[in-house]
Amino acid sequence: MDIGGDIDSLREVWGDAALYVDPARPRELHAAIARLIADPVLRGALARRAAACARRYSAERMASDYARLYARLLEPTPVPA
Numbered sequence: 001m002d003i004g005g006d007i008d009s010l011r012e013v014w015g016d017a018a019l020y021v022d023p024a025r026p027r028e029l030h031a032a033i034a035r036l037i038a039d040p041v042l043r044g045a046l047a048r049r050a051a052a053c054a055r056r057y058s059a060e061r062m063a064s065d066y067a068r069l070y071a072r073l074l075e076p077t078p079v080p081a
Helices: 008-017 026-038 040-055 059-074
Strands: 003-005 019-021
Touching: 003 008, 003 026, 008 040, 019 026, 026 040
Parallel strands: 003 019
Antiparallel strands: none
């Protein structure tokens, strides 16, 4: 991701792998696109960071994390006496 909406969830996932713009401000989006077009070094850096970030969120990892979570939720919970 090189450009994302400036919302908490995208910042949490993509961190420094993106430029963030206010989704309600088309001029910010235009400026961010123009910046990336004009700056191939920045564009490449963001692309590398985004690729590294995306590798952390594979389908295999998601399935494994859900399986662990469900296993934990299904464990018997001791009831206080």
